[in-house]
Amino acid sequence: MKYSLLYTCLFLIAILMLSGISKDTLGAEHPEFPLFLLEKAQKYYLKHNDSASIYIDSCLKLAENKRLSEYASECHLLKAKWYKDHNRFTEALLHVEFCFPYFEASNNLYKIAECKFISGYCKSEMGDYESSISELLKAIPIFDSLNLFSEYQNAQNALAVNFYLLKKYNLAENLWNEVYKYSLKSNDTLLLSKTLNNLAIIYANDSATRNKATEYYTKSIQLALLLGDDAGASNSMMNLANVYLNQNQNAKAKKMLWEANRLNEKNLNQTQQVYILLNLAQLYFQTHHTDSAIFYINKCQLQSELINFKTLMPELFELKASILIQDHRLEEAFSSMLLSSRWKDSLWQENLASVSAEFELKFKAQQQIDEIHIQQAIIEKQQTQLKAQQLKYIGLIVILFFFVLLVMVYGFYSRKLKKSNAELTLMNEVVHEKNLKLEETIAMRDRLLSIIAHDIKNPLATISGFAELIALSPSNQSFERIKSFSGQILSSANNLFDLLDNLLHWAKSQQNGILINPESINVYKLINKNIKLMEPMAQVKSILITNHCSSNTEITADKASINTVVRNLINNAVKFTPNYGKIDISVEKQEDKLMIHFDDNGQGIHPDELQLLFNPEIDRALIGKDTHNKGIGLGLILCYDFMKLNGGTISVSSELNQGSRFTLGFPIH
DSSP: OHHHHHHHHHHHHHHHHHHHHHHHHHTTTOSSTTHHHHHHHHHHHHTTOTHHHHHHHHHHHHHHHTTOHHHHHHHHHHHHHHHHHTTOHHHHHHHHHHHHHHHHHTTOHHHHHHHHHHHHHHHHHTTOHHHHHHHHHHHHHHHHHTTOHHHHHHHHHHHHHHHHHTTOHHHHHHHHHHHHHHHHHHTOHHHHHHHHHHHHHHHTTSGGGHHHHHHHHHHHHHHHHHHTOHHHHHHHHHHHHHHHHHTTOHHHHHHHHHHHHHHHHHHTOHHHHHHHHHHHHHHHHHTTOHHHHHHHHHHHHHHHHHTTOGGGHHHHHHHHHHHHHHTTOHHHHHHHHHHHHHHHHHHHHHHHHHHHHHHHHHHHHHHHHHHHHHHHHHHHHHHHHHHHHHHHHHHHHHHHHHHHHHHHHHHHHHHHHHHHHHHHHHHHHHHHHHHHHHHHHHHHHHHHHHHHHHHHHHHHHHHHHHHHHHHHSOTTOOHHHHHHHHHHHHHHHHHHHHHHHHHHHHHHHHTTOOOOOEEEEEHHHHHHHHHHHHHHHHHHTTOEEEEOOOTTOEEEEEHHHHHHHHHHHHHHHHHTSOTTOEEEEEEEEOSSEEEEEEEEOSSOOOHHHHTTTTOTTSOGGGSSOOSSOOOOTTHHHHHHHHHHHTTOEEEEEEETTTEEEEEEEEEOO
């Protein structure tokens, strides 16, 4: 005992040391905590669901608290994408600044390229085209080396847009031609439609290639309409209208703008709607339809204010001033020029504030990056210390292990001897218990043989006696007498069959062969079924069996075993009820039980025998005798066992020469 306690204490100490090491080593960098949030964020982001932002922020906060750089970087990148998609380009750049150092340090090329593409896209949208080109030129070779063709073409397209905006048309044309060839090769019709539109924009700047621009715009429109891309078709139509305006083909320009406006009303692109209205105003201004030009310029102004399209306001008010001058409304034209000037000043101040905010954000971002680097250095130092401490603990554990091993070897033989003694003692106890059970089994067998012999002897004696009477009867014996003898033989054969059936069921229950499957049982139907089985026997003795149970009374029990119990009780009642007697079966509901009563007006049972009816150790031959039916047999023992298996009870009350009442009790569920 003392050795076992010592071993237990030593191993507990070792386990605690190891768990301490494991906890200290894994605590800060354990990767499982934010995984669920990150997966949810990515799922909602792909579905363009705004819930993505909530999950990203939760994951980011958790990852930063746990100092999980990988998950924090993934969250920053996902947040950058989300801000880019929502045109919040400054915030997107800030999050790229946070995540890029980690991806660069881990040499994750795909993530590096993604960061550069997002940065280039955002800077282009903010007007910093040169910086955008620099970022995109870093992303494109990586996408190409990783064979990411779709990402490669998107980056190429974004780069071409920058070149176009910087009026480097040749470079833009070359890039878009590459995209054009790829779209043809890959059969990407949507990309082909957009690329044709972009190339047409370049060709439209040169009068020598405007016919080619018209051709490309027309093809782009056809492909977009074929794909159901109303927004793309509307954009190409608006661009084609500008070409027609430059060629003074005002009727064609007007037709294109009206068609573009019709498609845009289906697509509900508010920004594009502003440009269509502006072009319509310019068209009517060039054709000297002043009233229509003023109508569309005012409508364009309202739409711009509605969507807060500030960058277009100076150009819009300048055009409005020109239209008003054409209409000789000089005072209103002067007001429009003033508004145009004020919008320019306002936009300049906003740009200045935006640049200032961007610098401030970059400064804060750099501070946070520096803080992360410091924290990473601290973590690395702590990990080094933990590894040294781990080695120390491992050394102590090895020493402890050998010590325990020596103690175990020392105590091995003494424990083995004690174990052998304990096993011998246990085996002796088991042998003694088995001997006792064997003696009980032999005694039970002898009693059962006595019961079986007694119960089988009576029916066989009856069958033998009446068969002998029939055999010795003169040939002129009456048919009615022979029929009476045959009825007695049949009754005794049935009793013998019931005995053997009960014996089989009882033996099976003693060997755990009965499986109880509780189900809902209709008591009325169950009683009626067994009454019909006993009717031939009852009719021989002119016994009336009455079922007083309600038709909707139900119990929950095993149907097969309860059916056997009911059959035995009715069978016994018929056996021990005299001719012209009666048997009543009724139901009584108590607080938590349902009682089924089997009443007969038979010979009754002596009070001294009542307590012995359900005991297999009592000689059945001594109980319940009458002139015609000797012994009750195994039926009541079987009833008792089956009711016990079903969680019920069986009881009896009786008066001599008055009759008996057997009662089955079932719990109410």
